[in-house]
Amino acid sequence: MRCIAIDWGSSSRRAYALDENGQLLAERHDQAGVLHAALNSKPGQRRDFGAELTGFIGDWLRQGPRTVWLSGMIGSRLGWREAPYLPVPLALDQLGAQALEIDWPAARMVCAEPPRLRLLPGLSQLPEAGPADVMRGEETQLLGAWRQWQASGTAAGDETLFILPGTHSKWAHLRGDRGLAQVLSFQTFMTGELFRLLSQQGALSSLIDNTLPLLEHPLAQQGFDQGVDWARDEASSLLAQLFRVRAEALLAPPQQTPGSAVDALRLQAAARLSGLLIGSELGQLRRQPALRALPLLAVGEARLCAWYARAAERLGLSLQCLDPREAHLAALRALEGLGE
Numbered sequence: 001m002r003c004i005a006i007d008w009g010s011s012s013r014r015a016y017a018l019d020e021n022g023q024l025l026a027e028r029h030d031q032a033g034v035l036h037a038a039l040n041s042k043p044g045q046r047r048d049f050g051a052e053l054t055g056f057i058g059d060w061l062r063q064g065p066r067t068v069w070l071s072g073m074i075g076s077r078l079g080w081r082e083a084p085y086l087p088v089p090l091a092l093d094q095l096g097a098q099a100l101e102i103d104w105p106a107a108r109m110v111c112a113e114p115p116r117l118r119l120l121p122g123l124s125q126l127p128e129a130g131p132a133d134v135m136r137g138e139e140t141q142l143l144g145a146w147r148q149w150q151a152s153g154t155a156a157g158d159e160t161l162f163i164l165p166g167t168h169s170k171w172a173h174l175r176g177d178r179g180l181a182q183v184l185s186f187q188t189f190m191t192g193e194l195f196r197l198l199s200q201q202g203a204l205s206s207l208i209d210n211t212l213p214l215l216e217h218p219l220a221q222q223g224f225d226q227g228v229d230w231a232r233d234e235a236s237s238l239l240a241q242l243f244r245v246r247a248e249a250l251l252a253p254p255q256q257t258p259g260s261a262v263d264a265l266r267l268q269a270a271a272r273l274s275g276l277l278i279g280s281e282l283g284q285l286r287r288q289p290a291l292r293a294l295p296l297l298a299v300g301e302a303r304l305c306a307w308y309a310r311a312a313e314r315l316g317l318s319l320q321c322l323d324p325r326e327a328h329l330a331a332l333r334a335l336e337g338l339g340e
Contacts, residue, residue: 001025001063004115005332006053008074009137010035010167016329017060022338024329026060034073049080050106058110069099069335071120072137085124085134092143092181095120096335123183130185138170139183144331145299145322146174146181151330154320161291163319165300165308167192169281173291189281195274198242207249208269215306223268224307227275228314231283238280245272278311285317292317299324 002022007014014029032052054061057068075083083100099118107114122136142162149160158176163169172186198204214220230241249269285292296312296319298305305321312319 001060001065002067002338003332003336004057004060004065004068005328005335006057006068006070006074007072007137007140007328008070008079009033009072013056013072013074014328015057015060016332017057017063017065018329018332018336018338022333022336027325028056030056032056034076034079048106049074050104053104054106054110061107061111061114064111065115067116067118067336069118069120069332070102071140075100075119075122076136081119083119083121083136085122085136087124087126088129088183088185090123090183091177092139092146092183093334095139095143123186125186131187133186133188135170135172135186135188138164138172140331141299141324141327142172142174142183143181143334144327144329145297146176147330147334148322148327149297150176157295159294161294161296163296163298163308165192165278165298165304167196171291173294189284191277191281195277198273199270204242204246204269204273207246207266208273209263209266215303215310217267219264219268220271221310223271224275224310225314227272227277228279228311229275230272231276231279232315238276241276242273245269245276248272274307275311278308279315282308282311282315282317285315296320297322299327 002018002020004018005016011033012029012031013033014027016027017025019025053068070080074080081100081102084098086094086098096118098121100121102117102119104114104117107117120140122134123139125131125133141164145162160174162172162174164172167190169189169191170186171189173184174181175184176182199208227245230236230244231238233241249265252265296317298308298319299322300308301324302321309319309321
């Protein structure tokens with residue numbers, strides 16, 4: 001075994017192990033994220049992330065990996081140790097060079113010579129470069145996604161806009177510089193968090209299903225498309241359109257089967273809310289023509305990216321979706337200098 005990467009986020013963590021040729025040997029994941037409620041329930045006592053990591057990949061450590069790379073919220077002030085933010089513009093090959101070395105005594109319980117444990121930094125955007133912003137975890141995905149795109153044969157030019165949907169959706173403007181990916185700027189949208197909050201609390205919560213509706217369901221597709229169209233309406237504002245989601249559900253005509261009618265209305269209302277929020281996010285490209293002219297690439301969970309691609313098409317945009325798992329593997333190979 002050559003190396004291990006841990007993508008340790010707020011709600012979950014995922015591990016990958018590569019051999020000397022950069023081939024995937026094993027992977028695993030669980031829900032022990034940095035913000036896991038049960039694991040953070042002891043007042044005044046910090047979690048022992050070192051012991052947790054040893055328990056998570058202890059059997060892999062016995063196979064002699066040289067390096068374990070950590071990325072994500074594990075490097076925040078809520079995690080194991082706070083890693084610095086590197087300001088953009090930045091060449092992504094600097095991530096490995098700027099990683100923090102962490103002592104890991106718990107690893108010695110399972111192997112005599114523990115691997116190097118390296119914590120990757122996040123990125124920041126200082127006011128002089130654009131609106132203040134930060135990211136942690138997505139920078140590693142960007143490193144791999146750029147290499148994935150360049151190797152795909154579909155790359156058009158050396159400049160693109162990556163969209164990483166999620167709780168906090170990230171847009172990152174990347175440009176190739178002598179073969180290296182440079183992050184020029186980025187911006188964050190609270191799209192996923194707004195959907196969760198609005199669907200679980202307040203005036204909309206009793207009228208919608210708080211899970212993202214299935215793309216294959218005709219009512220979900222119809223409701224989502226309506227929401228995107230509402231977002232495109234420049235005569236109204238997002239704040240007004242949000243209440244329209246509630247009004248449409250309240251005024252919908254009764255149906256013959258009350259039980260199924262409630263389910264259908266909740267499904268369609270959720271889809272409208274999703275379409276409205278995603279459409280509002282992607283609609284910002286109308287105000288940023290320089291970004292709109294770039295190839296648009298989404299990296300994220302397949303179902304969510306499918307919704308983004310549907311909204312983009314309705315807005316007259318073309319959005320290509322990349323596999324986040326393959327992006328993480330490509331990033332790990334880049335950090336280890338494999339496959340170059």
